[in-house]
Amino acid sequence: MSAIFDYLTQEPVWFYVRLVLFLVGTLAFVGANAAYLVWVERKGAGRFQRRPGPDEAGPWGLLQPPADGIKLMAKQVMTPPGADALLFRLAPALVLMPPMMCLAVIPFGDKLLACDLNIGLLLVFAFGSINVMALMLGGWASRNKYAIISAARVVSQNVAYEIPMLLVVITLLMITGTMNLNEIIHQQAGGFWQWNIVRGIWDFQAGHIGGNILVPVTFLIFYTCMLAETNRAPFDMAEAESELVAGAFTEYAGMGFGVFFMAEYANIVVGCALATLLFLGGWQSPIGTVPAEWGWWGTLLGTGFFFAKMYFLIFCVVWIRWTFPRTQFYNLLNLSWKILIPVSLVTLLLTAGLLKLPNLF
Amino acid sequence: MKALNLIPVGDPADETFTLNLGPQHPATHGVLRVKLVMDGEYITSAQPVIGYIHRMHEKMGENRTWAQYLPNTSRVDYLSAMTYTHAFVGVVERALKIEVPQRAEYIRVITSELNRIASHLVGWGAWVMDLGGFTPILYAFDDREKILDLLEGICGSRLTFCYYRFGGLCNDVDEAFVSGTKAFVPYMRERMKMYKRLVTDNIILRKRLEGIGPVSAEMCRRYGACGPVLRGSGVAYDVRKAEPYSVYKDFDFDIPHYPQGDSMARYLVRMDEIEQSLRIIEQAIAKLPDGPTMGKAPRIVKLPVGDFCYATECARGRLLVRVTSDGKENPYRVRLRTPCFTNLSLFEEASKGMLLADAIAFMGSLDLVIPDIDR
Amino acid sequence: MKTFWEVLLGLKSLFTGLSITIREFFKPTITTHYPRQTETIPARFRGHIQLTQNPDGGASLCIACKSCERACPSACIIVEGVKKTDGPGKTVSEFRLDFGTCSLCGLCIEACPVKPVKAIEFTKRYNLASTTNDYADMDLVQRYKDLQAKKS
Numbered sequence: 001m002s003a004i005f006d007y008l009t010q011e012p013v014w015f016y017v018r019l020v021l022f023l024v025g026t027l028a029f030v031g032a033n034a035a036y037l038v039w040v041e042r043k044g045a046g047r048f049q050r051r052p053g054p055d056e057a058g059p060w061g062l063l064q065p066p067a068d069g070i071k072l073m074a075k076q077v078m079t080p081p082g083a084d085a086l087l088f089r090l091a092p093a094l095v096l097m098p099p100m101m102c103l104a105v106i107p108f109g110d111k112l113l114a115c116d117l118n119i120g121l122l123l124v125f126a127f128g129s130i131n132v133m134a135l136m137l138g139g140w141a142s143r144n145k146y147a148i149i150s151a152a153r154v155v156s157q158n159v160a161y162e163i164p165m166l167l168v169v170i171t172l173l174m175i176t177g178t179m180n181l182n183e184i185i186h187q188q189a190g191g192f193w194q195w196n197i198v199r200g201i202w203d204f205q206a207g208h209i210g211g212n213i214l215v216p217v218t219f220l221i222f223y224t225c226m227l228a229e230t231n232r233a234p235f236d237m238a239e240a241e242s243e244l245v246a247g248a249f250t251e252y253a254g255m256g257f258g259v260f261f262m263a264e265y266a267n268i269v270v271g272c273a274l275a276t277l278l279f280l281g282g283w284q285s286p287i288g289t290v291p292a293e294w295g296w297w298g299t300l301l302g303t304g305f306f307f308a309k310m311y312f313l314i315f316c317v318v319w320i321r322w323t324f325p326r327t328q329f330y331n332l333l334n335l336s337w338k339i340l341i342p343v344s345l346v347t348l349l350l351t352a353g354l355l356k357l358p359n360l361f
Numbered sequence: 362m363k364a365l366n367l368i369p370v371g372d373p374a375d376e377t378f379t380l381n382l383g384p385q386h387p388a389t390h391g392v393l394r395v396k397l398v399m400d401g402e403y404i405t406s407a408q409p410v411i412g413y414i415h416r417m418h419e420k421m422g423e424n425r426t427w428a429q430y431l432p433n434t435s436r437v438d439y440l441s442a443m444t445y446t447h448a449f450v451g452v453v454e455r456a457l458k459i460e461v462p463q464r465a466e467y468i469r470v471i472t473s474e475l476n477r478i479a480s481h482l483v484g485w486g487a488w489v490m491d492l493g494g495f496t497p498i499l500y501a502f503d504d505r506e507k508i509l510d511l512l513e514g515i516c517g518s519r520l521t522f523c524y525y526r527f528g529g530l531c532n533d534v535d536e537a538f539v540s541g542t543k544a545f546v547p548y549m550r551e552r553m554k555m556y557k558r559l560v561t562d563n564i565i566l567r568k569r570l571e572g573i574g575p576v577s578a579e580m581c582r583r584y585g586a587c588g589p590v591l592r593g594s595g596v597a598y599d600v601r602k603a604e605p606y607s608v609y610k611d612f613d614f615d616i617p618h619y620p621q622g623d624s625m626a627r628y629l630v631r632m633d634e635i636e637q638s639l640r641i642i643e644q645a646i647a648k649l650p651d652g653p654t655m656g657k658a659p660r661i662v663k664l665p666v667g668d669f670c671y672a673t674e675c676a677r678g679r680l681l682v683r684v685t686s687d688g689k690e691n692p693y694r695v696r697l698r699t700p701c702f703t704n705l706s707l708f709e710e711a712s713k714g715m716l717l718a719d720a721i722a723f724m725g726s727l728d729l730v731i732p733d734i735d736r
Numbered sequence: 737m738k739t740f741w742e743v744l745l746g747l748k749s750l751f752t753g754l755s756i757t758i759r760e761f762f763k764p765t766i767t768t769h770y771p772r773q774t775e776t777i778p779a780r781f782r783g784h785i786q787l788t789q790n791p792d793g794g795a796s797l798c799i800a801c802k803s804c805e806r807a808c809p810s811a812c813i814i815v816e817g818v819k820k821t822d823g824p825g826k827t828v829s830e831f832r833l834d835f836g837t838c839s840l841c842g843l844c845i846e847a848c849p850v851k852p853v854k855a856i857e858f859t860k861r862y863n864l865a866s867t868t869n870d871y872a873d874m875d876l877v878q879r880y881k882d883l884q885a886k887k888s
Contacts, residue, residue: 049499051767323757326493429809432841517780564746
């Protein structure tokens with residue numbers, strides 16, 4: 001007991017205060033994001049289809065998410081007969097946990113992060129993988145054939161897409177040399193030409209070829225894998241409403257379903273935030289550097305940049321969803337095993353070679 | 362909790378399970394039920410169970426006078442109501458040898474083709490929605506809305522038109538319809554180009570449809586499949602060319618057909634058919650003659666004793682109306698040979714060994730309208 | 737190499753699709769915001785039927801010949817007439833429409849023998865949804881009188 005106490009008191013008290021504060025903040029952030037990303041999604045879908053979208057509740061339908069939330073909470077929570085009640089109830093809780101954990105290490109601004117972990121990137125991927133377990137549990141426990149088919153699909157899909165995603169991230173890691181997410185962002189200071197997506201091609205600061213000239217392809221692979229990992233269209237095998245009714249969530253009613261929805265959007269936020277900070281310079285300004293003497297105002301501005309980039313990527317997710325049809329399952333796996341993995345392996349080899357190249361001359 | 366008997370019935374060594382697709386399922390677009398026996402995601406047998414929306418349209422024909430049956434014809438296949446009414450009106454005109462004025466025939470062709478485009482747009486949009494693309498159906502509905510506005514302007518109804526009468530039409534078209542249709546043809550051609558770029562060329566869609574659900578011409582013959590399903594298997598059979606009815610002889614159009622026999626072929630047939638329909642409309646509007654729209658039809662319709670039939674090419678294939686008359690005011694028997702029923706019947710054989718998602722893509726390619734199956 | 741081009745062309749097709757939808761994104765909406773905006777109803781709109789207003793005022797043009805009742809496929813029209821007091825023929829005393837079974841086909845109007853103006857016509861009413869059943873049972877004679885009172 002005292003060992004644990006000693007361990008915990010290694011850090012100053014403000015570390016824990018900050019952690020708790022940020023975790024509460026993260027919870028609020030996830031909740032607000034999930035609610036309003038549904039609104040963005042529906043509004044966006046409406047615009048793409050040339051209709052107004054939710055329009056009745058409040059101005060521009062802005063009160064729609066709370067109204068939906070109240071409706072979902074007022075609904076009866078049902079467990080289908082014969083279902084494993086414990087697992088069935090546990091799955092929604094499990095599905096929302098990983099993205100929240102991930103958000104703890106994501107720096108939204110220079111000092112705006114809950115936990116400055118030097119293996120932040122690893123933590124994000126470790127927790128990101130739990131998500132699939134929760135979906136599988138939910139599908140399995142529902143005792144519904146559609147849900148089980150969906151659960152099986154989710155597992156093989158996530159396994160297939162985790163590999164190219166990690167390979168792609170490794171190429172970046174080789175350039176950055178650190179897993180600390182804040183550090184990765186610090187390296188990209190200076191302007192948009194210093195962001196990894198440009199710096200990989202040509203390193204302007206050092207004046208030689210960058211570590212990975214295929215970095216736009218890398219970004220594309222990362223984004224595709226992110227879509228697949230979060231089960232978003234065109235890879236929404238898990239939900240596939242025209243085939244599997246609602247996939248793993250078929251039997252969920254009320255807030256159980258709502259939590260799955262929240263988790264989906266929280267996952268998108270994590271994925272897009274990660275893409276932003278790995279490739280697009282996180283909270284760095286696109287031109288120059290935010291002067292250090294601006295203090296908290298500078299941090300706030302940085303957060304603004306971060307959200308601008310992140311929400312643009314999220315908008316692209318919505319945009320893609322309302323444009324493409326769903327892929328067939330074997331095409332999805334083919335894409336991963338036959339195209340994405342070989343290409344990311346090539347980029348990995350290329351990066352390894354290119355990183356050594358400047359040293360040779 | 363009450364114990365439930367969860368032990369599967371049947372052979373325990375048999376790893377297949379039964380999956381009920383429908384009667385309430387998003388992909389069946391109505392109350393069609395398909396009993397799937399699945400081995401994992403592979404289908405070992407698929408048995409369509411029909412009859413959930415059986416409305417006795419054929420039996421109703423026996424209890425109504427000939428004219429009273431007219432509203433029924435627009436409710437069998439509600440998406441191509443015009444061609445159904447055309448077939449029924451045609452059979453009575455053939456039996457009574459009623460002369461239909463040229464203008465009426467031309468307007469029948471125009472409205473039928475407009476209706477065919479509207480029907481294909483819904484079929485296409487709903488199919489792409491089955492495949493997971495939600496936006497195209499709303500673009501398709503936008504165009505369909507334009508067609509329905511035109512048709513509503515002339516007959517007052519948007520879906521169950523009931524526009525044709527024995528010997529002609531219930532009322533003449535107005536200038537607004539003619540100019541509206543003239544404007545619609547180039548507009549629709551532009552939209553077709555957009556659809557091609559948005560959906561047809563899309564790699565995801567192509568991967569999903571190419572090579573999926575091959576239906577050979579031989580299988581089509583065996584099951585009596587018709588319409589785009591048959592033409593997608595390389596048989597250029599179209600009632601409008603094979604046994605031209607109305608004034609279809611006067612128009613220059615092709616029968617789109619593709620030899621591959623897969624879902625993509627059926628898709629392309631439908632898209633090409635819209636183009637061909639536009640061609641027919643363009644010609645018919647240009648040649649639209651003046652004159653009356655109602656021929657000399659008896660006030661009380663009584664068919665001579667005998668058997669009569671009339672076939673039309675509706676959006677989903679060959680529709681044959683066969684009536685038997687015993688000389689009374691009511692038909693003795695009305696028989697509708699509907700295309701969706703025969704097109705569905707090959708589903709069981711063709712979907713064997715398919716993946717679930719492919720089977721849904723395949724079912725979409727048959728473009729089923731459930732009331733048309735059950736009647 | 738073939739796969740490479742396939743992937744590239746596939747990617748291009750995806751970006752074409754995206755460019756189309758984003759263009760639609762910025763176009764104005766095409767829907768009608770129903771309770772606040774309404775569409776114009778075309779002249780030939782087939783609503784439920786009603787007795788045509790007599791241009792000269794007074795009683796309905798209907799001669800209670802029951803042609804419409806016979807023509808109706810759904811048997812949803814009931815017509816009763818009484819002998820006219822001031823001349824030959826009949827005048828309508830009861831004209832009921834069971835709108836719940838009406839299929840809006842218009843065969844009744846075509847069957848009407850009254851000339852030059854038919855005794856029954858389509859209305860342009862479409863806001864007929866109701867939570868009770870009694871909307872379906874329409875007393876068209878009463879409706880005729882109400883409309884006439886409103887006109888004068």
